[in-house]
Amino acid sequence: MDARRPSTSRSNSSDATRCESADAAAAGKMSAAAATTTSGRKYRSSETHEEHVNKKINAAKRRTRSELSVSGGGWTKHGYAYGDDATTTIGTLRHLDKIERISVKTTTKEEFIERFERTRTPCVITDAMEDWPCYGKRGEGRRWSLDGLHERFRDVKFKIGTDDDGYAVRLKMKHIKHYMTDATHMRDDSPMYAFDGGVFDKRDTKNLLDDFTIPDWFEEDLFKHVGEKRRPPYRWIVFGPPRSGSSVHIDPLATSAWNALISGRKRWALSPPRSVDKETIKPRGIGLDGEAVTWFNKMYPRTTTGEWKARGLPPPIDVIQHPGEIMFVPDGWWHAVLNLDHTMAVTQNFSTSARFDAVWRITRRARPKMSGKWLEKLRLVRPDLAAVADAQPRRSETSAGEKTSSTSSSSTGSSDTEEEDNETTKKEREMFQRAGASGNVSPDKTKRSRAGDDKIAELAKEKIQAANDAMEI
Numbered sequence: 001m002d003a004r005r006p007s008t009s010r011s012n013s014s015d016a017t018r019c020e021s022a023d024a025a026a027a028g029k030m031s032a033a034a035a036t037t038t039s040g041r042k043y044r045s046s047e048t049h050e051e052h053v054n055k056k057i058n059a060a061k062r063r064t065r066s067e068l069s070v071s072g073g074g075w076t077k078h079g080y081a082y083g084d085d086a087t088t089t090i091g092t093l094r095h096l097d098k099i100e101r102i103s104v105k106t107t108t109k110e111e112f113i114e115r116f117e118r119t120r121t122p123c124v125i126t127d128a129m130e131d132w133p134c135y136g137k138r139g140e141g142r143r144w145s146l147d148g149l150h151e152r153f154r155d156v157k158f159k160i161g162t163d164d165d166g167y168a169v170r171l172k173m174k175h176i177k178h179y180m181t182d183a184t185h186m187r188d189d190s191p192m193y194a195f196d197g198g199v200f201d202k203r204d205t206k207n208l209l210d211d212f213t214i215p216d217w218f219e220e221d222l223f224k225h226v227g228e229k230r231r232p233p234y235r236w237i238v239f240g241p242p243r244s245g246s247s248v249h250i251d252p253l254a255t256s257a258w259n260a261l262i263s264g265r266k267r268w269a270l271s272p273p274r275s276v277d278k279e280t281i282k283p284r285g286i287g288l289d290g291e292a293v294t295w296f297n298k299m300y301p302r303t304t305t306g307e308w309k310a311r312g313l314p315p316p317i318d319v320i321q322h323p324g325e326i327m328f329v330p331d332g333w334w335h336a337v338l339n340l341d342h343t344m345a346v347t348q349n350f351s352t353s354a355r356f357d358a359v360w361r362i363t364r365r366a367r368p369k370m371s372g373k374w375l376e377k378l379r380l381v382r383p384d385l386a387a388v389a390d391a392q393p394r395r396s397e398t399s400a401g402e403k404t405s406s407t408s409s410s411s412t413g414s415s416d417t418e419e420e421d422n423e424t425t426k427k428e429r430e431m432f433q434r435a436g437a438s439g440n441v442s443p444d445k446t447k448r449s450r451a452g453d454d455k456i457a458e459l460a461k462e463k464i465q466a467a468n469d470a471m472e473i
């Protein structure tokens with residue numbers, strides 16, 4: 001183990017960090033056994049403020065990565081924070097020029113749809129965020145900084161991960177800020193990542209919606225016809241420290257995504273639909289653990305070798321996304337994302353008529369009840385698409401030998417949708433678990449689908465949906 005690394009992420013206490021309530025207790029105003037914070041929460045008066053905060057953070061760490069020992073140094077065992085990892089080797093990237101950057105000032109919506117959306121070609125969109133308060137022109141008055149969010153939402157909880165049973169793990173903004181800026185926690189190999197899809201619907205935080213505008217290039221968004229309450233989760237605030245990120249995946253329900261970066265840099269690696277199969281892009285037995293930094297360190301280098309080329313596999317498209325840029329990820333693309341700095345972003349998933357057939361096929365299977373309501377509405381507002389849906393064979397009509405992906409545990413062919421990619425992503429978990437997002441009901445989806453027991457996961461999803469449907473009445 002690296003001697004520079006502490007074996008524990010707990011910081012030393014000092015009198016200066018002793019919390020106000022402990023001081024009050026010491027002054028004899030309270031019992032010495034328990035003190036109350038300004039927010040009314042009780043904790044031991046012998047505990048410093050910093051110890052209290054670390055207790056919260058470490059509890060979240062234990063829940064989000066139960067396989068790692070917090071006190072035994074599990075979170076820092078690779079020493080990625082000490083250099084020589086994917087975040088520090090970006091100088092070696094070879095394919096940075098492969099992605100096109102287009103400005104909303106010089107490109108029309110029609111051009112974007114023709115050249116990029118219809119052809120499922122990724123691009124980086126510039127000059128679209130200038131007027132967004134979350135971004136602030138050239139950073140002036142930027143509303144979505146760690147400090148800015150802390151000022152507005154100090155005691156509000158944001159989702160920082162998911163536990164082994166699929167339940168959301170949340171931390172108060174003040175604790176997240178500490179976690180993301182504290183020197184000790186910043187040594188984590190793969191830090192926790194705030195990825196919250198519920199904030200835009202909650203009373204305390206929904207004014208975050210006033211801070212950005214959906215670019216009109218992405219207006220179509222067919223799931224909006226399902227209704228705000230019933231549609232799958234589709235928008236997230238995303239922020240995290242260096243080395244946090246999203247490991248390689250395809251976005252769920254054949255949706256495309258835009259990802260608008262407010263601060264910091266994100267490193268992306270993108271592989272085209274069907275260019276590579278799942279077992280190749282995230283093989284077993286090389287120590288991948290579902291963390292982005294591990295993928296970039298262990299898997300990414302293989303994609304630039306002669307052997308990779310000899311197998312006829314294309315190297316991923318590398319992108320460094322900068323603040324003020326929006327990444328467009330068409331459906332079916334494998335992508336992995338690593339935060340090179342502290343980043344803050346907003347991302348939204350959407351489906352368009354260009355890919356409605358794939359979206360319908362998957363959604364009907366994954367969300368049967370919702371898709372029924374969706375079709376009813378499409379008959380009124382988009383009869384052309386309802387006709388496409390009607391023309392697809394019903395599940396019972398598919399031939400016995402045909403693979404219906406989400407009940408299949410094998411994944412031999414390449415997949416251009418998420419349907420054969422049964423490892424859950426942050427977005428996918430929420431898309432399938434609306435109630436999980438509000439902490440009501442949640443299946444043990446992660447464990448079960450990793451074990452390949454997709455049938456159980458499928459049933460669990462249906463059960464959750466039934467519970468959600470009941471709650472929505």
Ligand SMILES: O=C(O)CCC(=O)C(=O)O
Nearest residue numbers: 238245246251337426427
């Ligand atoms: O971490 C990120 O910003 C990318 C997220 C992403 O690709 C996803 O959740 O689908």
Ligand SMILES: [Fe+2]
Nearest residue numbers: 250251257335
């Ligand atoms: Fe994604």
